[in-house]
Amino acid sequence: MTVLGMPYKLDRLRQGDLGAWPVVGGLIAIAVVFGSLNEHFLSPENLTNLVLQMAATGTIALGIIMVLLLGEIDLSAGSVSGLCAVVMTILSVRHGWNPVLAIVVAVLVGSAVGLLHGVMHTRLYMPSFVVTLAGLIGWQGLLIYLLGQGGTINLPFDGFIAGLSDTWLPPWLAWLLVAVLVGAYAAAGVITRRLRVAAGLPVKPSHWIALRIGGLAVLLAGAVVVLSADRGVPLLLVIFGALVIGLDLVLRHTAFGRWMYAVGGNAEAARRAGINVTRIRVLAFVLSSTLAAFGGILAASRLAAVNQSSGGSDILLMAIAAAVIGGTSLFGGRGRTYAALLGILVIQSITNGMLLLNVDSSVRFMVTAAVLALAVAIDSLARRGSAR
Template sequence: MSSIGLQRPFGDLRRKIKGGELGPIPVVVGLIIIAAVFQSANGQFLSAQNLSNLAVQIASTGVMAIGVVLVLLLGEIDLSVGSVSGLTAAAMVILNVQLGWPAAIAIAAAVAFGAVIGLVHGLIFAKAGVPAFILTLAGLIGWQGLQLFILGNHGTINIPYQGGIASLANTFYPPAVGYALGAVVVATHLLSTIKQRQRRREAGLRTQPLLQLLVRAALLLVLLVGVTAVLGKWRGVPLSLLIFGGLVVITDLVLRRTRFGRRIFAVGGNIEAARRAGINVARVRISVFVLCSAFAAVGGLLAASRLFAVNQQSGSGDVLLNAIAAAVIGGTSLFGGRGSTYSALLGMLVIGAVSNGMDLLNQVSSVKFMITGAVLLAAVVIDSLSRRNRNASGRA
């Protein structure tokens, strides 16, 4: 019996790979290769100081990528996340620095502002039928213009270095906090999977072996303990990383364990079938665009906190492209209906590691852009090939 329990996970893995369900395997392999190459070229790449800097650097764009993942699950795209992040960050700083609002209220107002922007996008998309690409492209231009307007002649507004908004990206906790949170995450994950396994068994559905669930939980615990130990050797566990990781975990639980999450996958997988099943497609679409812009606002706040300022360039440059690239590189399908918010985490690790490693090697931006583009192209090719394999196996 135990032999069957040990063999079955590997059989399931082989079957998924053969059917095109590669999951995070290509990304994890890519990360290992990237780490090995840069560590051999520069011994500081895997140092505690550099990894801590990398964790802080990827948090802001990574949070934006979570919202992009949600939109991609619908089979749509949002090109306005960069502009929304810059605009909401500018609004937050004006409220806090110039108007004297408390930091917490200014942050909440900025996130609410982002959600309202997403509501506007969602209503126009779902009710008026404007294609998401054109709609959010107009948003990219329009919201950036509004950002320039409210900043006015100031151009740049600095944030005080102590407390308030600056604490979001510049607060570090001792390793004990990381270990405690890691234990909570692993316990929650294990209890959730065991409960789901019990429900599937009661429904007469196929379940995963308990040993497999325990092994996964143990590996997750080892990973979290290792990351915390490494970060603890420098300044500690960054608050911005906890915010990013917490949003990834919470959003994934919503997608996998709630009716709303299942409806997102249903709409992205087959909109007509979802509509016939009684799902309010318009409501799901509007909700996703609201969440996407809200996540963009949170990302903008983290970016402003890390740089201690908001200026006319906030949210511009390669922010949008990196957010979309992270979602796709991490494994979220461009065709909708397949993906995970962990794609944002994995994809940002790839993009951040490449950028960080190139900086350590004193490479120019042109080389970083070309390598990031090549990685993105490879991810899209893998997605297209795996989708073709799934369709072929389905017909068979």
């Protein structure tokens, strides 16, 4: 048995693999700067609003990560999110469908759009940039056509869909959820370590695993305490967190996840190893559009309406920026779903802090661009260090 200790971590740092530390450092700096400039920034009320703001775009960013892992891009995610939200709203409001059934159909529409994009990319050999750029324009046009002359459809404030963004966990359920998550994480760490020891594989020291479990417990408990000081833990955060954790488990502990990383790292080597590269690429686009549909539904729930700007504005750019800032490589083969959570936290924190300070939106865009450029620079340096 080999124990992976501090020397192993230092070797990874020397190779340029900084992990999530730059993003965590950035979040701490943002909290310190905006917290000192405006005392309301770190208040429970503002942090709760921050969580609500990031759920929809963060979910879309999760889908972007799926295609970025393959070194591809999806420029249609914003339009697809708006289109699926409109489909759901039309079925629910105008045709009186059951809201759950309307959501299911909207998600299936998103999956079908992703399948079309994937087939066009893999069978017609069209670059993903062109395919999804056409989708960005075309699906936005279909959205406007479906809305008709009215341009806006409101959702019932007391309905199921709008209620998704206005539902708060009772304190006992929030703490139970924390206990379950920490317990599951600890059990998974112990079981994984024992299996690796039995197989003669290198493992991390026990104190490192205990430190990570304790850190997760403190982080989750702190979040519950802060959010409970306002309205409580929002259901939107639970949904977003479940998607992040679920997709991370799929990518790290299933054959499909390993194939995704293999294709993104070296498609030709993956093909020679017997992996169906075409199928993996198609599924990545399906996942991207499906998650975009989920994001659009969450956005419609929070606004209790859909209109011609649904999925538009800077949603796509913020989703891509969140994925990259969180640590997903633009060159494929490296990234975690937690990148969406960290990245969208950075972007929404910057946006929220500047709004509190009444900073002009032009400055906000420039600051976000600088953070994005810095993230890409770190990614490029990491690749160079890894190659050496």
